[in-house]
Amino acid sequence: MAFAIEKRAVTKWLEKLLEAGEVVAPVRTPCGDVLFSTVRSAEQVVWDFPNPLHPPKEFVLPQTDPIVKIRRNGQHHEVEAVHDGTRRFLFNARSCDARGIAFLTRMHEMEPADASYLRRSGNLTVINLACVTPCPLGFCICTDSGPFLSDSYDAQLTDLGKSYLVEVGSAKGEAAVAEAPSLFRKATEDEVSRRKNLEVAARNHFGEETCHFASAMRRISTGRVPDALWEKMGDWCLECGGCNLVCPTCYCFSVKDLDRDGTWIRCRLRDSCQYAAFTLEASGHNPRAQRKDRMKRRFFHKVSAQYYTRDGAVGCVGCGRCIKVCLGTTDMPAVVAAIRKGKWHE
Amino acid sequence: MNDVFLPDIAWLADVCDETPDTRTFRLRFRDSKKGEDFHFLPGQFLELSVFGYGEAPFCIASSPTRPEALETTVRRTGQLTNALHKLGEGDEVGVRGPFGNGFNVEAAYGKDLLFVAGGIGLPPLRSLIWNVLDERSRFGKVTILYGARTPTDLVYKQELNEWRKRSDMETHVTVDAAQPGWSGTVGVVPLLFKKVIVHPESTLAYVCGPPIMIRIAIQDLLALGFREEAIISTLERMMQCGIGKCNHCAIGHRYVCRDGPVFNYGQIRELVE
């Protein structure tokens, strides 16, 4: 079911959403960056922007995520789960991030389901802004996560010039539209067909496939990537963990108790498999003491057939963030290309 | 949909010193209904919270045939275990679990069972040993080969004596280095193989202990003719959540907390680091 909303009416829609819950959208900071943040007014929301480097997964998996509260009562303790049931609207997400959140949701639905995450994602309405002009570093076309989506969104907006086409993908999307029903009308056939053409044009923008997952996946899955290649690439990594922290599909964490004056808050902390201590055991033994083994691990988790079979998707949405954030030179496309060619920097 | 990180409260019903740095804690759930509903397999583990310090995985050292005696044996190695050792009877801890795949007890029916353990490797096997002894008629020969660095470091000293006295099982204990008063065998655990007669075709071997001991024991078992699937061990990894989500314990696409910690040697060899 496709609706349309005039551009000048969107502000009113946002105001209605702001009344209904928390609105998270890209905003421009005084320093000139665009960040996903909670907005207080519709005017803060930006519409023409490069996808923020910091992904919106922060709003379903915060970097510091309180999950259990432990209260001391003399010799006794009371525990309770920390509930975040806030209704949230993620506005102007991009296709890659919408897919990313869908992926994370699948991971946390897997047995045993994680209520803490699912409470947040269940109350999050993802409103995707389709990428009419794909971003320069993105390769979402290689991971089937853009530039337009056919699912994984609650509502998808397409810029048609004077109006937005609004495709509703779920009950939550319907509910978002229903917050301001008078602002929406049924989309015309012409509008729907223009949206289809815009998608074709956007896809053509990419030209040939930019990130050849298939052959890399074959080699990674059968252990045919030479150790020496991982070793070489390891020297071009500076172990910052940025790739994992900004990746829309990464969710590794550690658990730690925060002391707050007689109460402890058990928190999940975002972690990275690229850090040496990630697999460090209490005995001091570390099965991935060498960086080459950690790099190998990262790409196995993201690109192997074994994980693809388990997860139903490759662990990458082609957003290109790891290219921007890498302190070294070991981003996804570079490593995938090296695996395919069997060489690095030669 | 569960709050999978929410621990249940249990109190320490008994605390018993095994060695100068190892203690066995008996746990009782504060909510007795939870205690009744707590079913586990030998070889599974718990995530134990020491309030104020955090949470860590510990294997269940008692058998499901004795639910009133839920126990774990913990060596003092770091902040959390030090704090745990400072707790006494009546103190509260948090418990999540049981986690992991556990031993396949039914697969052992009718088989001869060989337990090979070193040091702190005996506790995870103890859950299976007592399960077997409590249903003795279901299993064939039971042999235990156990050793520690010194006599002081042996865990379950009293039970070892009980087992040695039983006629329905064979128990051999050794130490790397003797101490005054020790009249038993001196030597590493794998040397105990010479003391027993095993029939690899009809035996399952369970091996647990320090990495070097496991390696040598497995080599010896293979040399004796054991098939890879008949050699069973438990793997240790850094773990945080215990439920396959934090990814710390992942080896390839296998998770030690879910696909393990019990693996047979054939499976271990397939694990892609």
Next chain:
Amino acid sequence: MVTVPTACPFCSCGCGFYLLAREGQLVGVAPSETHPVSEGRLCARGWSAHEAALWGDRLRHPLLQRNGKQESVSWDEALDHVTARLKELMNAGKPVGVLGSSRATNEENYLAGRLARAGLQTNNVDFSYYPICRPLLEGIAEVCGKHAPSIRLHDIASSQVILLTEGNLAETHPRAASSVLKAVEKGAHLITVGYRKTQMARLASLHLQATPGNEGEVINGILAAVLDLGLQDRTSVPIGYDALRRDLETVNRTEEVRQAAEWIARAERAAFLIAPSCGQGDQSRKDAAAFAKLAAITGHLDKPGSGLLPLLARSNVRGACDMGVVPDRLPGYDPLDDARSRERVQDLWGKKLPPAPGLSAESLLQSVSGLIVVADDPPSVVPMGQRAMAAMERIEFLVVLDAFLTPTARIAHALLPIASLAETEGTVTNMEGRVQRLRVATNPPGEARTGWQVLAELCGRFTASYRSASDVLREIGQAAPGYAGVEQRLTEDGWGGALLKDFDRAKLVVQPTRTTGLAALTSVERPYLLARDAAFDWGHDPLVSFSPTLRRDYQSERKLFPNGFVEIGKADADALKLSGGRQAKLTSVHGEAMVPVLVRTDLKPGLLVVPYTFRDRVSNVLGSNGVTAVKVERP
């Protein structure tokens, strides 16, 4: 959610990011693409920059030591007591001192310096990290007048040649290593000078093996080769080169060194990255000067795309120097004995300054009766290690200002809780010479106040008072000429960041200096060299030790090696029949020590290295030096 742009508190690269906070509590970090240094990237430390403030043992209330315990008191009582005690000590003619910090803001350091010189009338002012970087900075100052001209980390990525003294750049300054990697990817020649085959050394076109403390031998070799080849840039440095040439006559010129000289001299854009050496004193100063001379005579000192960067460990080393918390220098890093500078500062502060240089950090700790320590834990930073703790325990009156419960804080007679760098306003100056703002992301816990406020209060009771951090920064602009106008240039919103332009070409001095090598150190009796790794001990810094994510490796190392260790190369270990974990007996002219060894494949024969964090284990052997000849035996 609140997103607050601020500068990174860890190393001297000076990256920027947004601190994220919800409901008054820090949650995480978001990168900034517009930041001129970080450009969207951060290192592992930066990504966890929020953790220490959130998870650390925080100081919340002013405490005074009474009856053997630290008791909670009001701010007024604490400040009154501190003032009274310090005045008592001064009136009794007892020496007092102030230690600023390379993890404190410019405002905090400036006020600490003013309090010391104008308030307490003493030049006993220093900061704990200065002993390590002093030879490096003084050596550069010998040639450049003061600091080398600013070179941007961003520009290093376009260098054609990079000369790097390797202490392990990937570990100490990942952002700088990032630029080096990008340059090498584009075809740049990386020349590393060091004693270990580190990550950077593996990627180098040329790795020049150097004895620790004697990197100068290699640098002088390159200098000599440049002159041999006649490749010096006479327009950059129009001196007669004969004296310089004679000075370098006996220096060794190898093929490799000649190659390095050619590359450097012929490059359009060359970067010189120097880490502090493990050596101390004269030799290291001369080596640093040689580096600066090399940059100067090859025309790379003050040229777009080229330059020299001292690799300072912590976020505000440069700032601490510029604020003059140094015993023989004033704000502006001007020498104490420079008449014009003295006049400038005296006029501003309205007080005559004591004329003689003060005690440096380690002497200070051992000599004063009263000491103020701002935001630092000297025993974990100064070379003398735990002996500093023993010395501080003997101090009559110890005042500590900090956000974190450090070992030094535990023994304070007066403990004044201040905000962490996530909770304060102020500026820091990175190794590029870029001044940046810190901004308040959350409130400090309990009754803790911002550091500048507490120091301003104390200043007010001795010399002058201030109403705002901006007031302090404006005055800094008058006290340190390089900082004039900085306050205006740092816009309220936005990254701002002002690159200091305080290099005066007229002050460039390239002179021969007596160069002596360290070859004489080893002997038949003591054929090995034991060197103290100069890399900063992050494991003991509260920003790391209180961060759950960052401290894991360090915690594990301390647990596995409670007696520390010394690193030894495989060939030597085999020859001495020492295996990993075994104790070795080390004997030098100073004394002996028994310490476990760790066998490394990246160390050449003849060299043992003790990580900075384990220096106490060999303090008997090392003496006051960073390098010593030793006999090594298997006991």
